[in-house]
Amino acid sequence: MSEVKIVGDFQILSAEFVKSAVDLKDLPEERLPQIAFLGRSNVGKSSLLNALMGEKNLVKTSAIPGKTREINFFKVNGAFFLVDLPGVGYAKVSIKQRDLMADSIREYVEKAEDLRGVVYLVDIRHAGTAIDILTVEELRKTGVPVLIVASKRDKVNQSEFNKNKKVIQEKFGLAVPPITVSSVSKVGLSALWFELLNVIRE
Numbered sequence: 001m002s003e004v005k006i007v008g009d010f011q012i013l014s015a016e017f018v019k020s021a022v023d024l025k026d027l028p029e030e031r032l033p034q035i036a037f038l039g040r041s042n043v044g045k046s047s048l049l050n051a052l053m054g055e056k057n058l059v060k061t062s063a064i065p066g067k068t069r070e071i072n073f074f075k076v077n078g079a080f081f082l083v084d085l086p087g088v089g090y091a092k093v094s095i096k097q098r099d100l101m102a103d104s105i106r107e108y109v110e111k112a113e114d115l116r117g118v119v120y121l122v123d124i125r126h127a128g129t130a131i132d133i134l135t136v137e138e139l140r141k142t143g144v145p146v147l148i149v150a151s152k153r154d155k156v157n158q159s160e161f162n163k164n165k166k167v168i169q170e171k172f173g174l175a176v177p178p179i180t181v182s183s184v185s186k187v188g189l190s191a192l193w194f195e196l197l198n199v200i201r202e
């Protein structure tokens with residue numbers, strides 16, 4: 001596996017699954033910067049991680065909303081971890097703020113010392129549900145930098161795209177419109193890598 005993959009302008013020399021964790025005791029021992037990916041079940045987190053790493057099946061994806069509770073760590077170029085978190089707000093009867101993120105996610109976000117930022121994915125078609133807004137509010141309270149990214153660009157036409165990008169910008173109080181990506185058409189991956197590397201370098 002010595003082939004170099006290029007995603008956008010970014011060269012992937014290596015991408016490997018390192019481990020699954022269910023709580024803080026299981027974090028990788030290696031002290032490298034971590035960037036985590038969060039969002040509702042089915043928003044496209046795992047697909048985006050595969051697309052970013054130039055992989056097809058390194059990260060397990062599913063059309064069935066996942067019950068998975070594991071936090072999965074992927075090491076890129078031996079230099080940092082991309083982290084796939086369980087989905088938020090899944091199978092909750094009522095929207096209670098404290099319940100949106102599973103305890104394991106909350107604990108990880110609040111306490112993982114190497115966590116540099118969280119990419120929060122929002123489906124461009126829904127442009128930010130109540131659950132998304134409450135979860136991002138909770139995330140921001142922890143002080144971790146949050147980057148809102150709109151997923152599934154290929155699922156909307158140009159006018160929906162323009163409209164929903166603005167809606168997301170307003171709903172989440174962003175200074176600029178969100179980066180929009182598609183794991184199918186691969187748009188936005190270069191822009192997202194640029195942002196991720198800036199966070200990692202800080």
Ligand SMILES: Nc1nc2c(ncn2[C@@H]2O[C@H](COP(=O)(O)OP(=O)(O)O)[C@@H](O)[C@H]2O)c(=O)[nH]1
Pocket residue numbers: 039040041042043044045046047048060061062063065066087151152153154155181182183184185
């Ligand atoms: N059309 C389209 N489908 C996507 C995209 N990203 C993910 N999907 C599909 O959405 C479903 C959920 O994706 P997954 O990555 O498992 O979402 P996760 O639950 O957030 O990890 C799967 O059927 C994917 O094939 C995308 O950018 N475009």
Ligand SMILES: [Mg+2]
Pocket residue numbers: 045046047060061062066084
């Ligand atoms: Mg997933």
